[in-house]
Amino acid sequence: MKRQAGDYLIYDEAAGTWREDPEQAVRDDVEKHNWLHIGRTVLKDWRLYLMLVPMILVFLFWRYMPMYELLGAFKVTDVVKPVADQNFLGFSNIKALLVGSGTYANLSSEFWRAMRNTFLLSFYGLLFGFPMPILLALFFNEVKSDLLRSGLQVFTYLPKFMSTVVMTSLVIMLIQQGSSTTGAPPGILSQLLASLGLISRDTAQAGLLNDPAYFRAIYQVSGIWETAGYDSIVFFAAIIAISPTSYEAAQIDGANKWAQMRYVVLPGILSTIVIMLITRIGSMLSIGYEKVLLLNEQRVQIYQTSEVISTFAWRIKTTQNQNGLASTAEMLNNVVGMLLVIGANTIARKASNVSLY
Amino acid sequence: MKRRLEISELIFKIFSYLFLTMFALMCLYPFLYAVSASISGRHAVEYQELILFPKDVQFEAFASMFGNNQFWNAYSNTLFLTIYGTVWSLGIAILGGYALSKKRLLFRKAFNFFLVFTMWFSAGIVPQYLNYLATKSVFNSMGIMDDKWLVVIAMGMAAMNIILLRNAFENVPSEIEEAAIVDGATEMQVLTKVFIPMSKSTIATVALFFAISRWNGYFWARQMISNANEQPLQVFIRNQLEQYTDLEQLGGWTAHYAPDSVIFALIVCSIIPILIIYPFIQKYFAKGTNAGGVKE
Numbered sequence: 182m183k184r185q186a187g188d189y190l191i192y193d194e195a196a197g198t199w200r201e202d203p204e205q206a207v208r209d210d211v212e213k214h215n216w217l218h219i220g221r222t223v224l225k226d227w228r229l230y231l232m233l234v235p236m237i238l239v240f241l242f243w244r245y246m247p248m249y250e251l252l253g254a255f256k257v258t259d260v261v262k263p264v265a266d267q268n269f270l271g272f273s274n275i276k277a278l279l280v281g282s283g284t285y286a287n288l289s290s291e292f293w294r295a296m297r298n299t300f301l302l303s304f305y306g307l308l309f310g311f312p313m314p315i316l317l318a319l320f321f322n323e324v325k326s327d328l329l330r331s332g333l334q335v336f337t338y339l340p341k342f343m344s345t346v347v348m349t350s351l352v353i354m355l356i357q358q359g360s361s362t363t364g365a366p367p368g369i370l371s372q373l374l375a376s377l378g379l380i381s382r383d384t385a386q387a388g389l390l391n392d393p394a395y396f397r398a399i400y401q402v403s404g405i406w407e408t409a410g411y412d413s414i415v416f417f418a419a420i421i422a423i424s425p426t427s428y429e430a431a432q433i434d435g436a437n438k439w440a441q442m443r444y445v446v447l448p449g450i451l452s453t454i455v456i457m458l459i460t461r462i463g464s465m466l467s468i469g470y471e472k473v474l475l476l477n478e479q480r481v482q483i484y485q486t487s488e489v490i491s492t493f494a495w496r497i498k499t500t501q502n503q504n505g506l507a508s509t510a511e512m513l514n515n516v517v518g519m520l521l522v523i524g525a526n527t528i529a530r531k532a533s534n535v536s537l538y
Numbered sequence: 539m540k541r542r543l544e545i546s547e548l549i550f551k552i553f554s555y556l557f558l559t560m561f562a563l564m565c566l567y568p569f570l571y572a573v574s575a576s577i578s579g580r581h582a583v584e585y586q587e588l589i590l591f592p593k594d595v596q597f598e599a600f601a602s603m604f605g606n607n608q609f610w611n612a613y614s615n616t617l618f619l620t621i622y623g624t625v626w627s628l629g630i631a632i633l634g635g636y637a638l639s640k641k642r643l644l645f646r647k648a649f650n651f652f653l654v655f656t657m658w659f660s661a662g663i664v665p666q667y668l669n670y671l672a673t674k675s676v677f678n679s680m681g682i683m684d685d686k687w688l689v690v691i692a693m694g695m696a697a698m699n700i701i702l703l704r705n706a707f708e709n710v711p712s713e714i715e716e717a718a719i720v721d722g723a724t725e726m727q728v729l730t731k732v733f734i735p736m737s738k739s740t741i742a743t744v745a746l747f748f749a750i751s752r753w754n755g756y757f758w759a760r761q762m763i764s765n766a767n768e769q770p771l772q773v774f775i776r777n778q779l780e781q782y783t784d785l786e787q788l789g790g791w792t793a794h795y796a797p798d799s800v801i802f803a804l805i806v807c808s809i810i811p812i813l814i815i816y817p818f819i820q821k822y823f824a825k826g827t828n829a830g831g832v833k834e
Binding site: 219222223226228229230232233235236237239240242243244245246247248249250251253263264316317319320321323324333335336337339340342343344345346347350351353354355357360363365366367368369372406409410437438439463467470471474475479491494495498504507508511512514515518519522 | 544546547549550551553554555557558559561562563564565566568569571572575584585586588589629630631633634636637638640642643644649652653656658659660661662663664665666667668669670672673692693695697700724725726729750753754755756757772773775776779780783798801802805808809812816
């Protein structure tokens, strides 16, 4: 195949010369529908393509095939029959969840409740959970002794590596209810909170986790406990990458600590903050179902604040076998989630030239 | 030249030390409490008399757990899932990451997108459950009756880990690869003799990420493994927690130790392996997370 010189040269910095862009030949081939040539290139290099096969199969079978099950959102799937064999139903499932009337009135209000909980848990996570690692990184930067700092860091990373089961078990045990028959007091953490006056003795005795008013706080505090230390790594790396001369220059100009924070540290880590924020917003609607399920299992009384979309879908699937409605709920959730990633990314790119994708 | 600390800097420094110490202790406290509570006497645990140090030390909670066959069963199941699962996931991730790191790969962007898309959009747990059920029936019809293999093969793959490996392989100088090819190395030899040894630290990090997520796996194992004897440790802990809280409320408990002590003892046993490998992994963290920036 003849190539035209000139239109696909790239500059090789190491050698200081211009060379052909090997990918351009491929782009040309694809553009010109030169499928025969493409086929020959693949065949000649078949070992490389064979290496991709296991990965593609795993993702195809267990990441993309479930998306096919989302078709159930437009079909009736509350009977035992694979999605492919069901008849199309149109948008009635979506309508039932969004504006449900008659038999679906209850379900629809539960859906909106779950949507609201999902948003609120994520929003509070963003509000309280997001700044925490940044603060920790700023503080870690103040500890000049390497030994002390890495010692403290090791402790703060630790909870991240515990399983959700262990983490929720510890939470459940530390704030467990007291016993009315034996007069045993509530868990040690509830006792501490009660003696600090943050919660009433009665609430503590009845079990903090049984009270819907406290679920969100429990969720956020345990979330910060679990991830703040680990998440601070990336911010800390950004802070230590700032050149010491920037601080010196600011000090010579008479900048105090706050001015240094404002004009040296903040600009230095802004791009990291933006990227982490986009990631965070992108995963906003994928609240970890495992943690929520483990905390609210068998506690129907706190569903009003704790049930999120994924656990709502799981509940209507397992208790009512409404596969179609469950898939619909998750699909609505995931589509909004994806719009959030794209939206956050676009705004970030417009505002600060930093973008993730 | 030594500069005098300004007052604002001094305040900030003191506050930093205080805050970090508090936070580190807060992170550590639940684990210390779990250890104390697992070896404390029944009255002390039930009446919440412990603050940090154990009281009326007993080891019967541990002994009863070690005497429980189900516990060892669960432990060996978790080991099975962790070892085979890590090998399976890591093998696929290394092959895939290697191929994706090659500039000459046709449709490289499309393959990358195929991978990254799963990080933005996931079908959700109900579709995933239906999909795993279908897989399970296919596996059963193929004669694979042990559901642990379903968990090993179908679950635990993470696009992020493949991207980490891809980025590490991209950083291997192409001159070394070319030299190996000139010497007559095949594609597989280039991978095993050049790329894997040169990206050891990233591979170790990714292997440990896989291993920890396998060790900690709970939800899908509980849903997909039908035989109770095949369930891993995390499921066992959760079941014990549910049973013992019931027992406690019904008042049918006669042992010298509190039911809570058994749960705490289980928690301690389940985190010990992680604590053992923890010192080796934590030095890779900064590296691993920094390389994690998604590039297209």
